[in-house]
Amino acid sequence: MKLLITNIKELLQVREKPVRKVSGEEMKFLPTIKNAWLLIEDDKIADFGAMKDIPEMLVDKEIDATGKMLLPTWCDSHTHIVYAGNREQEFADRINGLTYEEIASRGGGILNSAKTLQETSEEDLYKQSAARLEEVMKLGTGAIEIKSGYGLTKEAELKMLRVIKKLKQNYELPVKATFLGAHAIPSEYKKDPEAYLKLVIEKILPEVAEDGTAEYIDIFCEKGYFSVEDTQKLLKAASKFGLRPKIHVNQFNAIGGVKAGVENNALSVDHLEVMNEEDIEILKNSETMPVALPSCSLFLSIPYTPARRVIDAGLPLALATDFNPGSTPSGNMNLVVSLACIKMNMTPEEAINAATINGAYAMNLSESVGSITKGKQANLILTKEIPSYTFLPYAFGTNSIESVFINGKEI
Numbered sequence: 265m266k267l268l269i270t271n272i273k274e275l276l277q278v279r280e281k282p283v284r285k286v287s288g289e290e291m292k293f294l295p296t297i298k299n300a301w302l303l304i305e306d307d308k309i310a311d312f313g314a315m316k317d318i319p320e321m322l323v324d325k326e327i328d329a330t331g332k333m334l335l336p337t338w339c340d341s342h343t344h345i346v347y348a349g350n351r352e353q354e355f356a357d358r359i360n361g362l363t364y365e366e367i368a369s370r371g372g373g374i375l376n377s378a379k380t381l382q383e384t385s386e387e388d389l390y391k392q393s394a395a396r397l398e399e400v401m402k403l404g405t406g407a408i409e410i411k412s413g414y415g416l417t418k419e420a421e422l423k424m425l426r427v428i429k430k431l432k433q434n435y436e437l438p439v440k441a442t443f444l445g446a447h448a449i450p451s452e453y454k455k456d457p458e459a460y461l462k463l464v465i466e467k468i469l470p471e472v473a474e475d476g477t478a479e480y481i482d483i484f485c486e487k488g489y490f491s492v493e494d495t496q497k498l499l500k501a502a503s504k505f506g507l508r509p510k511i512h513v514n515q516f517n518a519i520g521g522v523k524a525g526v527e528n529n530a531l532s533v534d535h536l537e538v539m540n541e542e543d544i545e546i547l548k549n550s551e552t553m554p555v556a557l558p559s560c561s562l563f564l565s566i567p568y569t570p571a572r573r574v575i576d577a578g579l580p581l582a583l584a585t586d587f588n589p590g591s592t593p594s595g596n597m598n599l600v601v602s603l604a605c606i607k608m609n610m611t612p613e614e615a616i617n618a619a620t621i622n623g624a625y626a627m628n629l630s631e632s633v634g635s636i637t638k639g640k641q642a643n644l645i646l647t648k649e650i651p652s653y654t655f656l657p658y659a660f661g662t663n664s665i666e667s668v669f670i671n672g673k674e675i
């Protein structure tokens with residue numbers, strides 16, 4: 265099947281020579297071709313170029329994209345979309361004055377979601393999660409990472425990972441699974457949190473590894489959750505099973521999680537709302553991608569990741585949603601890109617780079633998605649008629665997407 269898209273007003277994120285990620289100054293540059301064409305052959309990007317040079321070709325279908333932009337789909341490298349129920353009551357409680365931390369210390373928060381998930385059947389959990397996945401795909405997400413972490417028992421964590429596996433089998437976009445058993449301390453372990461970490465390391469992790477249902481390991485390294493020492497222990501144990509870290513760090517406090525991540529060759533360190541100079545220095549000369557989650561900052565009214573400090577220090581930065589029932593009940597990458605520009609002072613070029621190629625890197629998917637490069641998966645966003653790509657983050661809250669292609673097929 266050959267699908268030709270012609271008269272594209274601007275083809276964005278064109279990388280003839282593949283790149284794995286872009287950092288610092290490079291992020292300011294978004295390579296494009298104006299008045300372009302792109303050929304999809306089966307599930308891959310076969311060729312592209314400027315309309316003035318379009319060769320003669322026979323195709324099965326042609327789309328005229330006059331006035332519209334074409335870009336790679338968003339790469340959302342941090343989500344918790346497998347969850348059961350919602351937490352809108354806690355949202356109301358926060359409006360009435362309770363903090364996120366206070367809600368958690370009363371047994372709400374992650375523990376609230378864990379209780380609901382434990383009581384939800386695997387089938388129902390799959391249905392709820394698949395509906396969210398379909399929603400975000402229509403919003404332009406074409407590669408996604410999904411975490412466990414609302415199970416907090418061996419059975420429920422394995423149930424979550426089986427649901428992620430089923431999503432992977434039933435949907436064509438790349439899905440990466442992360443084991444986040446160390447997301448919170450269950451109430452029954454409150455007096456002996458060490459015993460819960462022991463359970464995760466000695467009982468749950470080996471089974472997860474044996475099932476082969478997770479590629480990455482995660483932990484919530486934060487005051488009141490898991491310490492740097494816990495993080496080191498878990499990451500070392502997981503590395504024996506080949507699980508690379510992608511960890512929650514520096515959401516409320518900078519306690520040394522970034523250093524622990526880098527020391528353990530983390531693929532990414534995520535959140536980073538609070539960062540000190542040492543964190544920035546440690547990330548230099550590492551292969552670890554810092555990941556910002558601006559819609560979490562918006563929803564919880566907490567600081568935004570200091571993107572300018574990160575990028576101006578020469579580092580790369582990726583953007584992701586953090587879609588989850590407590591801190592970010594939204595998986596809209598378009599909003600994330602807008603917030604990055606509006607609240608984090610990132611340029612549209614930086615934000616688009618962060619949400620495509622750098623997001624791909626943070627899932628180890630740079631070779632297959634995240635840019636317009638021959639041979640990559642044809643996971644593409646076709647916009648409505650818009651004046652320029654800057655209009656995408658500028659018109660926040662407007663859906664500028666006309667259609668989304670996954671593996672060359674319109675969804």
Ligand SMILES: N=CN[C@@H](CCC(=O)O)C(=O)O
Pocket residue numbers: 373374377484512515560586588589590591592
């Ligand atoms: N901070 C830790 N985990 C999630 C939120 C979990 C929740 O509130 O349910 C996050 O990334 O924001």
Ligand SMILES: [Zn+2]
Pocket residue numbers: 342343344512586588
């Ligand atoms: Zn998260």
